[in-house]
Amino acid sequence: MTRPLVLQNLRIVDPSRNLDETGTIVVGNDGRILAAGKDALNQGAPAGAFVKDCAGLTAVPGLVDARVFVGEPGSEYRETIESASRAAATGGVTSFISMPDTDPVIDEIALVEFVQKTARDKALVNVYPAAALTKGLLGAEMSELGLLRDAGAACFTNGRQPVHDSLVLRRAMTYAREFGAVVALETRDKYLGANGVMNEGLLASWLGLPGIPREAEIIPLERDLRIAALTKAAYHAAEISLPESADAVQAARERGANVTSGISINHLTLNENDIGEYRTFFKLSPPLRGEDDRVAMVEALAAGKIDIIVSSHDPQGADTKRLPFADAADGAIGLETLAAAALRLYHSGQVPLMRLIDALSTRPAAIFGLEAGTLKPGAKADITVLDLDEPWVLYEKELVSRSKNTPFENARFTGRVVQTYVGGKLVHSS
Amino acid sequence: MITFPHRHLLGIKGLTEQDITLLLDRADEAVKISRQREKKTSSLRGLTQINLFFEASTRTQSSFELAGKRLGADVMNMSVGNSSVKKGETLIDTAMTLNAMHPDVLVVRHASAGAAALLAQKVSCSVVNAGDGQHEHPTQALLDALTIRRAKGKLSRIIVAICGDVLHSRVARSNILLLNQMGARVRVVAPATLLPAGIEQMGAEVYRSMAEGLKDADVVMMLRLQRERMAGSFVPSVREYFHYYGLDAEKLKAAKDDALVMHPGPMNRGVEIASEIADGPQSVIEQQVEMGVAVRMAVMETLLLSQDQGPRP
Numbered sequence: 001m002t003r004p005l006v007l008q009n010l011r012i013v014d015p016s017r018n019l020d021e022t023g024t025i026v027v028g029n030d031g032r033i034l035a036a037g038k039d040a041l042n043q044g045a046p047a048g049a050f051v052k053d054c055a056g057l058t059a060v061p062g063l064v065d066a067r068v069f070v071g072e073p074g075s076e077y078r079e080t081i082e083s084a085s086r087a088a089a090t091g092g093v094t095s096f097i098s099m100p101d102t103d104p105v106i107d108e109i110a111l112v113e114f115v116q117k118t119a120r121d122k123a124l125v126n127v128y129p130a131a132a133l134t135k136g137l138l139g140a141e142m143s144e145l146g147l148l149r150d151a152g153a154a155c156f157t158n159g160r161q162p163v164h165d166s167l168v169l170r171r172a173m174t175y176a177r178e179f180g181a182v183v184a185l186e187t188r189d190k191y192l193g194a195n196g197v198m199n200e201g202l203l204a205s206w207l208g209l210p211g212i213p214r215e216a217e218i219i220p221l222e223r224d225l226r227i228a229a230l231t232k233a234a235y236h237a238a239e240i241s242l243p244e245s246a247d248a249v250q251a252a253r254e255r256g257a258n259v260t261s262g263i264s265i266n267h268l269t270l271n272e273n274d275i276g277e278y279r280t281f282f283k284l285s286p287p288l289r290g291e292d293d294r295v296a297m298v299e300a301l302a303a304g305k306i307d308i309i310v311s312s313h314d315p316q317g318a319d320t321k322r323l324p325f326a327d328a329a330d331g332a333i334g335l336e337t338l339a340a341a342a343l344r345l346y347h348s349g350q351v352p353l354m355r356l357i358d359a360l361s362t363r364p365a366a367i368f369g370l371e372a373g374t375l376k377p378g379a380k381a382d383i384t385v386l387d388l389d390e391p392w393v394l395y396e397k398e399l400v401s402r403s404k405n406t407p408f409e410n411a412r413f414t415g416r417v418v419q420t421y422v423g424g425k426l427v428h429s430s
Numbered sequence: 431m432i433t434f435p436h437r438h439l440l441g442i443k444g445l446t447e448q449d450i451t452l453l454l455d456r457a458d459e460a461v462k463i464s465r466q467r468e469k470k471t472s473s474l475r476g477l478t479q480i481n482l483f484f485e486a487s488t489r490t491q492s493s494f495e496l497a498g499k500r501l502g503a504d505v506m507n508m509s510v511g512n513s514s515v516k517k518g519e520t521l522i523d524t525a526m527t528l529n530a531m532h533p534d535v536l537v538v539r540h541a542s543a544g545a546a547a548l549l550a551q552k553v554s555c556s557v558v559n560a561g562d563g564q565h566e567h568p569t570q571a572l573l574d575a576l577t578i579r580r581a582k583g584k585l586s587r588i589i590v591a592i593c594g595d596v597l598h599s600r601v602a603r604s605n606i607l608l609l610n611q612m613g614a615r616v617r618v619v620a621p622a623t624l625l626p627a628g629i630e631q632m633g634a635e636v637y638r639s640m641a642e643g644l645k646d647a648d649v650v651m652m653l654r655l656q657r658e659r660m661a662g663s664f665v666p667s668v669r670e671y672f673h674y675y676g677l678d679a680e681k682l683k684a685a686k687d688d689a690l691v692m693h694p695g696p697m698n699r700g701v702e703i704a705s706e707i708a709d710g711p712q713s714v715i716e717q718q719v720e721m722g723v724a725v726r727m728a729v730m731e732t733l734l735l736s737q738d739q740g741p742r743p
Contacts, residue, residue: 200627201627201628202627202628202631202632204626204627205626205627205628205629205632206443206603206632207543207544207565208543208562208563208564208565208566208600208603209543209544209563209564209565210564211627277544277547278543278544278547278548322522322548323521323522323542323548324521324540324542324543324544324545324548324562324563325542325543325544326542326543326544326563327542
């Protein structure tokens with residue numbers, strides 16, 4: 001039981017109701033929203049409520065990040081569930097799906113339960129474990145999909161590993177369909193660009209680095225989409241980086257397949273030129289692409305062709321990043337900067353705020369069936385309060401995450417998360 | 431007074447025409463020293479040079495060693511084999527260890543692109559890149575330029591055909607950069623599987639046949655084809671490769687009569703170059719080795735003497 005909460009005089013943007021108006025959010029002592037909108041105070045504030053004036057601020061449903069790598073179990077020095085949740089709260093993310101790429105891999109009921117229990121005891125935000133589609137993420141045998149789903153696996157994924165064997169994928173997707181679970185995959189051809197470390201092209205050629213051609217993403221994606229249509233499973237292209245991929249998913253959708261797609265915030269705000277002279281914090285999978293591709297992806301997102309934005313938060317340490325580029329690990333942290341980086345797309349006029357919040361909250365909640373993404377009466381009071389116009393600079397020393405591999409070090413942002421509420425409880429305020 | 435505004439030599443990229451000319455002029459002087467009976471000078475006396483080679487290379491390493499010794503520096507060789515330790519860890523850890531010994535210049539060769547640049551960020555002395563992966567090999571391009579300039583009297587407006595495995599070649603990248611900077615016309619001749627993406631925008635005209643690519647060329651620069659790339663992966667066979675791209679007397683006829691034939695070594699005779707050409711009158715392959723020592727003397731002298739002579743923090 002907490003004290004009722006009243007947030008007054010703020011702009012409320014709630015894509016679940018297509019609502020954008022100035023008003024009040026009233027949260028009951030059960031941590032659920034009683035009302036949100038311009039008429040929310042018609043019944044008056046609840047007795048004993050904590051009333052906060054939020055003039056100039058904007059409330060949105062708490063962000064939902066569908067792709068977060070955590071180091072626990074196995075690499076706690078990089079990130080624990082607890083430290084990731086603090087990074088999430090700082091970034092306005094109130095729910096995230098944790099990837100199964102841990103040591104051990106999350107492919108057993110006991111491990112799903114371990115993540116759930118650790119999250120319940122220590123995390124500031126809602127953590128939903130994804131489970132491995134195949135045992136050990138090896139792409140050979142399907143995991144106990146039914147039991148894992150019943151234990152609470154939010155979805156099935158092979159994490160960083162693509163599933164190369166088409167037959168294994170077909171059977172796993174057919175089976176997963178029966179349990180109503182989404183299969184979320186990254187696509188990367190096993191052979192084409194297998195030794196590649198960045199986008200194929202002039203820049204890679206000058207740097208003397210082996211390139212990854214576009215087709216290495218597109219060809220296996222086309223295959224996955226065909227298998228999704230064949231099996232009628234719910235398929236999510238977890239991290240696409242090319243306009244051809246967005247088109248492929250859209251075309252499959254128009255043919256009637258139950259498919260969606262996501263893109264990392266990095267691919268919407270950075271490009272391959274950021275790599276400069278071998279800056280390993282910009283080494284990602286899929287690789288950062290050219291500026292034309294980035295712009296096309298922002299347009300595809302605005303048009304709804306790409307469904308959701310993820311942080312693809314992937315903590316890495318000096319041991320895996322302070323290496324020559326080709327030897328360094330892929331990945332960048334992103335929970336703390338997700339909202340701020342995404343607001344660049346709003347401020348540039350490329351993506352309307354409603355669509356942006358939809359892609360960051362309402363839509364991912366709907367795709368993965370999570371109780372989140374809305375400020376409707378009765379919903380859990382997961383709320384992110386933003387100052388859309390606050391300028392700030394990200395300094396490495398202020399990062400909450402245990403790992404510091406941000407591609408946004410010393411970056412300037414306009415717009416910041418000022419308060420984060422999970423179940424009506426304040427978990428972050430700046 | 432030397433004006434060379436660089437602390438390290440990590441690549442040709444970033445060097446101006448003036449920088450390159452300065453190094454080549456100085457190397458011309460160094461050639462004279464190497465040809466004297468008394469080859470030792472004292473310009474780097476008291477300074478320490480460490481050769482840190484993560485990739486085995488007898489030729490380049492001994493060239494750098496001799497260059498340092500002729501300048502009077504104390505030279506130490508460290509050959510770090512590819513042990514079970516992860517390459518990158520070895521790089522940073524070894525670099526920090528060596529740095530604590532206060533060297534004045536580190537000469538580095540490593541199998542990964544960007545390794546020399548990474549190391550330069552971590553140590554407090556000058557770093558010379560002796561080849562990093564498929565990225566750059568600046569002293570090779572400088573010695574090639576010196577060889578050409580001494581034979582042709584200039585670098586501008588000459589036609590240089592670079593032939594063979596451009597894709598995997600750091601020598602080709604450094605040469606394309608340097609020759610363009612100096613106003614030469616650069617061509618590349620190779621099967622399409624051995625060309626990097628975007629080669630057309632890298633400052634080279636692309637040819638698929640030796641007859642066209644070598645036409646009127648002043649310099650024919652052959653590249654080494656690694657043995658593991660010969661059979662089926664990038665080209666079908668050694669026989670087929672030599673048939674289309676190996677330099678023999680017939681193909682060389684397309685170039686100017688006085689065209690120079692160059693090769694960075696070590697050569698695969700009968701794969702990229704016929705023996706009769708490698709040993710023939712147009713070949714300057716041995717001169718390249720001689721110029722190598724001179725260029726490396728010039729580079730180290732220039733880097734070390736243009737720096738503040740006081741103690742480092």
